[in-house]
Amino acid sequence: MTVEHLSSGVTVLTIDRPHRRNALDNQTVAELHTVLDEINGKPEIRAVVVTGAGAGFCAGADLKAEPQDFTATGATPAAALLDSVRSPVARIYAAQELMASAFEKIHRLRQPVIAAVNGAAVGGGFALALACDIRFAAPEATFGAVFIRHGISACDMGTSYHLPRLVGAARSAELLLTGRVFDAAEAERIGLILEVTDSGALLDRAVAKAEEIAAHSPLAVWMTKETMWQTVDAPSLRHALDIENRTQVMCSATGELGASFAAFRDGTATTWGPL
Known part of the structure; x- marks a missing residue:
């Protein structure tokens, strides 16, 4: 290999x-x-x-x-x-x-x-x-x-x-x-x-x-992959929503969301932090 x-x-x-x-x-x-x-x-x-x-x-x-x-x-x-x-x-x-x-x-x-x-x-x-x-x-x-x-x-x-x-x-x-x-x-x-x-x-x-x-935030990519495949097996919509909500709150705590919005307003590229 x-x-x-x-x-x-x-x-x-x-x-x-x-x-x-x-x-x-x-x-x-x-x-x-x-x-x-x-x-x-x-x-x-x-x-x-x-x-x-x-x-x-x-x-x-x-x-x-x-x-x-x-x-x-x-x-x-x-x-x-x-x-x-x-x-x-x-x-x-x-x-x-x-x-x-x-x-x-x-x-x-x-x-x-x-x-x-x-x-x-x-x-x-x-x-x-x-x-x-x-x-x-x-x-x-x-x-x-x-x-x-x-x-x-x-x-x-x-x-x-x-x-x-x-x-x-x-x-x-x-x-x-x-x-x-x-x-x-x-x-x-x-x-x-x-x-x-x-x-x-x-x-x-x-x-x-x-x-x-x-090109995206490494944490956002990780959480998207993990959440996507977990919710494929979700027993209900509510279960999927709960997983999504918790993931979004966790990701927002990094500060990257605010930095991304600021970069969007300024017309500049976002610099993602390390994982």
Whole structure:
């Protein structure tokens, strides 16, 4: 995995296993955990873009991983467990939890995460794209929850949580129950991705959107992401309003609201404080 920190405050994460269509072995997932923890702890990083090297975004779990790939020690309890357990069931569960919890970290990350889907995003790669906040895709990108075609549930790695919230329950049911692979044009039509972008411009488009977000107050961005996803699960309008009201009061205490209004009146740019 390669990490590039841009001067704009955007960080680009590239899954760098093109020989495997960027399929995720346990070592790579452990590295992803480490990188996400580092990003979450760096207030100067304001937004994140995730993409894949070569012609693919992510083909999910690496089913052809060699023994030397299974060296993920210490990144998470699940990673450490992989080195110690002998039970096949326990080992599979630990590997499952290692990947699923990485995608959960993306969803819960303080910074917004944008996926630049440059090729196949299937299985766990589909779940990875869904865990991001915004998705752009190249024309050749494909998507699919394919595990049902291999005898197990298509509900995997957070897919059954994210997909219905993004495209609706009925569309989600059809995609999960058939396991069919669909293209970028359909993904755009059903609202799964923001737009289809020419391959050569895809990463730049995603970075530009990340920089547009990064121009705002870091606290406001964090609270907007967190409140937005929490209220998706709100049991009532009143619950959502209560969360929103408390967040607005908390954000207004920084003094940035008054500074922004003053800058607007003076026709000058607002300088945001640190997180």
